[in-house]
C-alpha cells in the first residue's frame with residue numbers, strides 16, 4: 001500500500017474514536033460516494049491487520065479507508081510527539097529561569113542563530129526580562145549609590 005496516495009479529502013473523512021470501555025482506538029471513515037455511510041476501521045491485534053467494514057475489504061480487496069487511517073494515525077502520532085517535545089522544552093526553559101508565559105512566548109517564535117534553531121540558553125537571554133539579569137552598569141550604579149553612606153560611617 002502506498003500511503004502517499006492518500007488525499008486531504010480522504011484524511012478529512014477519518015474520525016479518530018476512543019472506546020474508553022475497551023481501551024481501544026478505532027476510526028470512522030465516511031464513504032466517498034454515499035454521505036450517509038461510514039465504515040469502521042479497526043486494528044485486529046490477533047492478526048495484526050487493519051479491518052474495514054466496507055464491501056471491498058469484505059471481498060478481500062484493498063481500500064482507501066485503511067490507507068487513509070494509517071496516514072491519519074501517523075500524522076496524529078507525529079503531532080502528539082511534537083506536542084510532548086514542546087511541553088518538555090517549555091519545562092526546561094522554566095527551570096532555566098523563565099516564567100511560564102515567557103517560556104510560551106519564547107517557543108511561539110522561531111528564533112534562529114546562524115541558521116540553526118536557537119538553543120535554550122539563547123531563548124532565556126532573549127525572552128527573560130532584563131531586570132532579573134542585572135547588567136554590569138547597574139551593579140556599578142548600585143555601588144556608587146551606597147558609597148556615601150558607608151563613607152559617613154567611616155567618618
Ligand SMILES: [Zn+2]
Pocket residue numbers: 039052053054055056057063064065066
Ligand atoms: Zn474500506
